[in-house]
Amino acid sequence: MGKLRILVVDDDPVLREGLAALLRFDQGLDTEVVGTARDGQEALVRCIADPPDVVVMDIRMPRMNGIEATRRIVREHPEIKVLALTTFTTQEYVAPMLAAGASGYLVKDSTDELVGAVQAVLTDEFYISPKVSSVLVRMAMDDQSKTSTASPEACGGPGPDLDPPTRHRLILTDREEESVRWLAHGYSNAEIASAMGVSVGSIKGYLARAAEKMGVRDRVQLLILATQLGMVTPRIDDEGL
Template sequence: MAILRILVVDDDPVLRDGLAALIRFDSSLGQTEVATARDGQEAMVRCLADPPDLVVMDVRMPRMDGIEATRRITADHPDVKVLALTTFTTQEYVAPMLAAGASGYLVKDRTEELVPAIRAVLADEFYVSPRVSGVLVSMALHDERPQDRPAPSRAGTPSAAAAEHPRPALTPQEGEAVAWLARGHSNAEIAERMRVSVGSVKSYLAHAGEKLGTRNRVQLLVRATQLGLVTLRMEDPGL
């Protein structure tokens, strides 16, 4: 069995070593080698010398932040996955990090999600904490809403702009898969609830994304919420 190689990047040495230990001793990941770096610049050097399978990347760091490091690493090493792990959940950090090529975004106060997020990203899933998905969708809906039209309700009522256009016809299975995705479930969890294979779930979501004209899961959630196809679960009361 191949050894899984993970690089943990954070400027806080206590947190950095703690995360490395948490990953290293989790048996569900199999045999794992975990290295660390103190900032984005050191992470780039390590990836150049020996690219890992996945980088757990902080966002705000000295010398080179996680956004720039992610942009360079994913450009130079397309096979390397990046999972953002940070305290920041505002659009100022979330959107640029995902645009830079991160395959997932996790907040530091939800470290119990770290190993499941790593497994999801390594399985080519686009992992974003439900809390962060809520931030992205809320901001996207706000930014795209015409100023003279009423805001959508927190229950997910479609905007006036979206209501003017016919909804794409999703199959019942595609609609159900998107609904479970909006509640923060992984492919494996959706498969269990729908009693189908993980491959079927991936297919349902891919077809739904094609019909909605989206490229990733965040965009899929944004568009589905705009059209009133799903109600996003807002976990953070501040949203």
């Protein structure tokens, strides 16, 4: 890939220009252009006139919010990655933004994660801020409580002899399962590595192998499935952070 083209979309001019400057001058990104837009409607125009590789998208904005803008960008320009960057961490915002097609979700007090998140989505990885992990857990637990009341017939009949949590535990190594447990508590790769006394590369490997064994694409799906199967019991605080 050549030099990166990034678009920052936010209705706060100070934050918008600050984020653009951060991305423009960070040594970890080989950027060509970092443009800005004031709202979702302007972002759509910019994606047509001068398509970026990544859009860093706020959610609540005038004229057109980030959820609708993301939905249209992903539909009309599937090659463009959208990374949500917002102050909102409740299911009310997280679920619609992910459903709209965002490739990642960050909160604005975690801008130190921004460059790494941009690099991740550019390699087709899904990036989720550890601070949003428990929101996904809450969503998974809600889904689990709804399906648990269904009859066996509604769920496709009786299951296999070996229950799902046991079956998946058998295929994960102790280190893989331990890394998944730390992930469920909202820890970053670096924090998990420190807690387990291994390198960040090892943690990435554990999580990647766990995801592959469990048949999911990324750490978000891994977290949700592990919660649904009862493999982890995440901490969920009152604010969903």
